[in-house]
Each structure stands twice: as structure tokens, then as C-alpha cells.
Amino acid sequence: MTINRNLIRILIADDHPMFRDGLRAMLQESENFKIVGEAANGSEALTLTRQSMPDVLLLDVSMPVMTGFDVLRELAPLMHNVRCILLTAGIDRAQTILALQLGAKGVVSKDSASEILFKSIHCVMDDQIWVSRDFVPDLVGKLKTATLSSALEVGGTGLVKASFSELLTVAPEKSSPAAETPRSSGNGANPGKFGLTVREREIVTAIVDGQSNRDIAITYGISEYTVKHHLTRIFDKVGVFSRLELAMFAIHHELSSQVRATTTGPQS
Numbered sequence: 001m002t003i004n005r006n007l008i009r010i011l012i013a014d015d016h017p018m019f020r021d022g023l024r025a026m027l028q029e030s031e032n033f034k035i036v037g038e039a040a041n042g043s044e045a046l047t048l049t050r051q052s053m054p055d056v057l058l059l060d061v062s063m064p065v066m067t068g069f070d071v072l073r074e075l076a077p078l079m080h081n082v083r084c085i086l087l088t089a090g091i092d093r094a095q096t097i098l099a100l101q102l103g104a105k106g107v108v109s110k111d112s113a114s115e116i117l118f119k120s121i122h123c124v125m126d127d128q129i130w131v132s133r134d135f136v137p138d139l140v141g142k143l144k145t146a147t148l149s150s151a152l153e154v155g156g157t158g159l160v161k162a163s164f165s166e167l168l169t170v171a172p173e174k175s176s177p178a179a180e181t182p183r184s185s186g187n188g189a190n191p192g193k194f195g196l197t198v199r200e201r202e203i204v205t206a207i208v209d210g211q212s213n214r215d216i217a218i219t220y221g222i223s224e225y226t227v228k229h230h231l232t233r234i235f236d237k238v239g240v241f242s243r244l245e246l247a248m249f250a251i252h253h254e255l256s257s258q259v260r261a262t263t264t265g266p267q268s
Contacts (some may be wrong), residue, residue, distance in 0.1 A: 009036045010057075013059045020038055030118065037051075042067060045057070046075065060086075072103055100129065128241055195237050200234050200237075204255050234246065
């Protein structure tokens with residue numbers, strides 16, 4: 001029998017036995033995962049995580065003894081090695097932001113299909129952040145207004161001093177060959193920082209503002225397909241993999257402010 005040593009080791013933490021059973025059965029259908037433990041409350045989750053050091057901790061928000069947020073606070077020193085995905089039956093935007101502040105790598109609804117959960121696990125294993133697209137504008141808004149670098153009071157337990165730029169993946173300035181050597185997209189626009197054309201920089205600014213593909217298409221009089229094509233090229237040039245990472249990258253490198261400082265007319 002061949003042993004797959006590349007299995008993703010997962011710890012399940014939820015206080016509902018039926019949900020744990022269902023989640024375990026679902027994960028065991030995949031050849032990529034190995035269940036290393038199960039916890040029925042927050043205290044058990046904390047103990048088992050420290051003992052087994054799983055690759056991924058699937059953590060319920062609402063549990064007895066310690067909530068998911070309490071567990072995240074206690075596990076903060078281990079978050080570089082343990083990737084936590086918060087499982088929730090319902091979580092608002094403020095709680096999502098708090099979860100990311102505390103070191104969670106993803107937030108997934110318990111109503112999600114198995115395909116979504118599997119994708120989120122692989123996403124965080126690639127050191128990316130997994131959140132609903134609907135939450136991106138709020139996350140970006142937090143960055144733009146405060147960058148969360150100032151200390152925030154969290155539940156009376158102390159101060160969280162880490163900024164979003166430390167908690168979320170921000171592509172380095174030379175994260176891809178394309179980012180090192182500016183290039184033109186061939187639409188006649190002058191290439192800017194990271195080889196982005198004027199139109200691409202306008203789309204980056206729109207992403208930072210939380211606009212959807214449809215909003216961007218309407219604003220610039222282009223099709224949604226064209227918007228997607230631009231985003232694919234932008235992702236490749238700056239070395240990111242999601243809209244949230246792109247927004248983070250743009251704010252970090254002040255790309256959107258550069259566009260606003262040099263407003264241009266409509267292009268094709």
C-alpha cells in the first residue's frame with residue numbers, strides 16, 4: 001500500500017457531532033486530506049492544535065468553553081504553521097474582518113458545497129486568503145482608512161497590533177518576471193508601474209473601490225469579458241491571484257492614488 005506523504009492534515013473543531021461526522025465523511029472522500037483529530041469545544045481545539053500541529057484547522061465560530069475567536073487569539077503564535085479556516089452558519093462583515101485580524105486565513109459558510117470548502121483549503125495552503133467576494137470592499141475600506149496598523153481593542157483581552165498588510169498576502173515588488181520588466185499590452189497606452197497600461201491601472205483603482213466586473217464594464221464602456229481579460233493580465237503582471245490580493249497590492253504600492261492623480265479620458 002502506497003502512503004501519500006503529501007496529504008493535507010486537517011483538524012476539525014465543531015461542537016455538533018452530526019456536523020463533525022458529515023464534515024469528516026466529506027473530507028475522507030478526497031485522497032488529498034487526512035483527518036488528524038476532532039474537537040468538540042474551543043478548549044479541545046486549542047489543545048489538539050498545539051499537539052498535532054495540523055496544516056489546516058477547520059474551526060467553528062460558536063463553540064462552548066471558548067469561541068472560535070478566543071481560539072484564534074490563543075493560537076496567534078502558531079498561525080504561521082497552522083492555517084485556520086473559520087466555519088460559520090452566519091457571520092457579518094465586521095466579524096470577518098476580526099477573524100482575519102486574528103490570523104484566520106479564510107471564512108467559509110457551513111452551507112457551502114464541498115467543492116467550495118475543498119477550494120478554500122487548497123487556497124489557504126497556497127498562503128492565500130479565502131473570503132466571500134461580497135466582503136472585499138469592506139476589507140479594502142479598512143485598509144484605506146486605517147490599515148489596521150493602530151492598536152485595536154479586541155474583546156477586552158488586549159491589543160491586536162498587526163496590520164492587514166502583515167496578515168494578508170501582499171505580492172512582493174518582484175513577485176513575477178512580468179513585474180520586473182514593464183511591458184505594453186499593445187493597446188497604445190503608456191505602460192506604468194509594473195508594466196500596467198493606463199486602462200489596467202484604472203481597473204486596479206476600480207477594484208480598490210470595490211467595484212464589480214459589471215460596474216467596471218459600465219464605467220468604461222467595455223464588456224465584462226474584456227474586464228476579465230484585463231484582470232487576468234493584471235494578475236499575471238503583479239503576481240497576485242485574487243481581487244483581494246490585487247487590492248492589497250495596489251494600496252501597498254499606491255497604484256490607485258497614482259491613477260487618481262493623472263485622470264485620463266475613455267479608451268477602447
